[in-house]
Amino acid sequence: MCPREIVVNDHQLDPILRSDRLPHIWCPGCGLGPAMACFAKAIQDSDVPVDKHACVSGIGCTGRVAGYLNLDSFHTTHGRAIPFATGLKLSNPDLSVSVFSGDGDLFAIGGNHMLHAARRNIDITVICVNNFNYGMTGGQLGPTTPFAARTSTTPYGNPEGPLNIPHLVAALGAVFVARWTVLHVRQLQKAIAYALQKEGFTFVEVLSPCPVGFGRPNDLGDGLDEMMFYKRQSVVDDQAPLESLGIDMSKESTLVLGNFVDRERPVYQPMGTDPPEQRIRPVVYRPADPEVKAREAP
Ligand SMILES: Cc1ncc(C[n+]2csc(CCOP(=O)(O)OP(=O)(O)O)c2C)c(N)n1
Ligand code: SF4
Numbered sequence: 001m002c003p004r005e006i007v008v009n010d011h012q013l014d015p016i017l018r019s020d021r022l023p024h025i026w027c028p029g030c031g032l033g034p035a036m037a038c039f040a041k042a043i044q045d046s047d048v049p050v051d052k053h054a055c056v057s058g059i060g061c062t063g064r065v066a067g068y069l070n071l072d073s074f075h076t077t078h079g080r081a082i083p084f085a086t087g088l089k090l091s092n093p094d095l096s097v098s099v100f101s102g103d104g105d106l107f108a109i110g111g112n113h114m115l116h117a118a119r120r121n122i123d124i125t126v127i128c129v130n131n132f133n134y135g136m137t138g139g140q141l142g143p144t145t146p147f148a149a150r151t152s153t154t155p156y157g158n159p160e161g162p163l164n165i166p167h168l169v170a171a172l173g174a175v176f177v178a179r180w181t182v183l184h185v186r187q188l189q190k191a192i193a194y195a196l197q198k199e200g201f202t203f204v205e206v207l208s209p210c211p212v213g214f215g216r217p218n219d220l221g222d223g224l225d226e227m228m229f230y231k232r233q234s235v236v237d238d239q240a241p242l243e244s245l246g247i248d249m250s251k252e253s254t255l256v257l258g259n260f261v262d263r264e265r266p267v268y269q270p271m272g273t274d275p276p277e278q279r280i281r282p283v284v285y286r287p288a289d290p291e292v293k294a295r296e297a298p
């Protein structure tokens, strides 16, 4: 053996990864590895024991994360991670429940669930990996694809404007909203750790390279080139106006990062802790004919 070669038998994340599922399916240069590592580290460092964490993913390259984590983790159907996580949390409030999924899963097919979970202030953490496209299915246009960007379904440029995710999620009522990139691993890990321990609907957007689906068609190069782009073009500004957080990804554009929202709102509670039969109020059917007595539901 070369004297300078170091053999690493153990890695600090080993206990939290299902090593029998590795190697992972992700392409070289994909940002999902560092994104998952930040999440795994935040879980390891949290005050809640690992067996009290549950992670739910939808479908997509990002959705694979649930399968690689050695937690109670669930790889659910496309767009349905949030309702699944909501049920899990409401039926077992002692669990720390997080959703880890992609921009398409959470904001296209799953957009409706995002809307109502944030509005209700369900006590879950949502981590959205935004790689600006549907990576898994061949690089199609999604709701975060920047205007004029090329994808496999918009080879002449995207004619639609993208969602400004932090602005939207803040308007829906999330109590913590952050955005970091997979280059900013310390800040990302801290933001996830903070989101996990804060009560209410907490949200972290993670900008991440998808060199296959988005980077190359848009002349951003491979994964490392996109990381250099993040390094060059990022500005950290927690106080930035939310409406200014749109992303364009053109060469000279700025990516504004930070922990933008941190506030308190009442957390969603199911109605009381009484037995179900005592919680149901009788429904009164009002008859059209006032002579006929109103009757109570059985
Ligand atoms: C009901 C349904 N519609 C469509 C699909 C196909 N599909 C699988 S993953 C995906 C998009 C995933 O995009 P995103 O959430 O951004 O994840 P990424 O692969 O980019 O990480 C789609 C449309 C599906 N699996 N189920
Ligand atoms: S297609 Fe994109 S998101 Fe999916 S594994 Fe490859 S680089 Fe990552």
Ligand SMILES: [Mg+2]
Residues within 6 Å of the ligand: 060, 102, 103, 104, 129, 130, 131, 132, 133, 134, 135, 142
């Ligand atoms: Mg995506």
